[in-house]
Amino acid sequence: MEGLPQGAEKVRAVRHMFDAIAGRYELVNSIASLGMDRGWRRHCVEALGLPAGSVVLDVATGTGDLCRESAAHGYRPVGLDLSPGMLSQAHTAAPLVLADALAAPFRPASFDGAVSGFALRNVVDLSALFTDLARVLRPGGRISLLDLAQPEQGLLRLGHHYWSAYAVPFVGSLLSDAEAYHYLPRSFAYLPSPAEVVKWLEAAGFGGVEHELLSGGISQIYVATRQPTGHA
Numbered sequence: 711m712e713g714l715p716q717g718a719e720k721v722r723a724v725r726h727m728f729d730a731i732a733g734r735y736e737l738v739n740s741i742a743s744l745g746m747d748r749g750w751r752r753h754c755v756e757a758l759g760l761p762a763g764s765v766v767l768d769v770a771t772g773t774g775d776l777c778r779e780s781a782a783h784g785y786r787p788v789g790l791d792l793s794p795g796m797l798s799q800a801h802t803a804a805p806l807v808l809a810d811a812l813a814a815p816f817r818p819a820s821f822d823g824a825v826s827g828f829a830l831r832n833v834v835d836l837s838a839l840f841t842d843l844a845r846v847l848r849p850g851g852r853i854s855l856l857d858l859a860q861p862e863q864g865l866l867r868l869g870h871h872y873w874s875a876y877a878v879p880f881v882g883s884l885l886s887d888a889e890a891y892h893y894l895p896r897s898f899a900y901l902p903s904p905a906e907v908v909k910w911l912e913a914a915g916f917g918g919v920e921h922e923l924l925s926g927g928i929s930q931i932y933v934a935t936r937q938p939t940g941h942a
């Protein structure tokens with residue numbers, strides 16, 4: 711993680727970066743993922759498996775894509791994000807809250823579920839995030855957390871490397887902010903191993919943790935259930 715910001719500096723850098731790219735975020739995201747991001751978000755929301763009408767927090771909602779997907783599944787979403795620029799570009803009917811996910815202004819057990827998309831790399835302290843998610847979820851509540859990943863195997867790994875390191879920054883610099891899209895591939899270095907994520911989720915009070923790789927390991931999803939005792 712050499713050269714990448716940490717702690718409070720990372721929070722400022724992340725907010726500044728997403729404010730800068732907000733206007734073209736969805737377009738570049740769709741090109742960078744070759745349109746696969748929509749299917750990944752659909753899968754993320756489906757994996758919650760909650761009854762219609764459930765109240766779902768979209769952590770780091772950005773422009774509200776997962777709020778829209780959650781509403782399409784019959785849930786009642788609430789979006790939270792620390793970037794005013796991203797929230798100003800959101801097109802969702804869901805209530806939106808401007809806040810850091812590590813200081814979420816919600817009462818304990820306020821939500822039936824929580825989702826997040828492409829945010830795990832950006833949060834300064836994932837273990838603290840999971841602890842707060844356990845606090846705001848009711849016992850039995852579900853989480854489904856989606857992020858990118860780096861494929862393990864041969865050709866796909868090579869192709870993914872060149873796409874992320876060269877094509878995405880090139881497209882980003884043509885359509886949006888060059889600095890931000892050079893940072894994004896480097897931000898893979900923040901991603902902890904699945905074993906670490908599972909350990910932190912369990913320590914925070916989640917059980918039945920499942921980790922699934924999508925599209926040959928280009929993205930990944932963690933699904934878990936808030937355990938009924940402790941940690942609240």
Ligand SMILES: C[S@@+](CC[C@H](N)C(=O)[O-])C[C@H]1O[C@@H](n2cnc3c(N)ncnc32)[C@H](O)[C@@H]1O
Pocket residue numbers: 724725728739769770771772773774775776790791792793796809810811812826827828829832833834
């Ligand atoms: C890559 S975007 C993802 C947006 C959206 N979830 C999606 O599926 O497209 C990451 C978002 O995380 C937000 N973010 C990063 N760290 C955050 C934090 N600590 N609290 C709240 N939002 C955060 C950024 O502002 C940005 O909008």
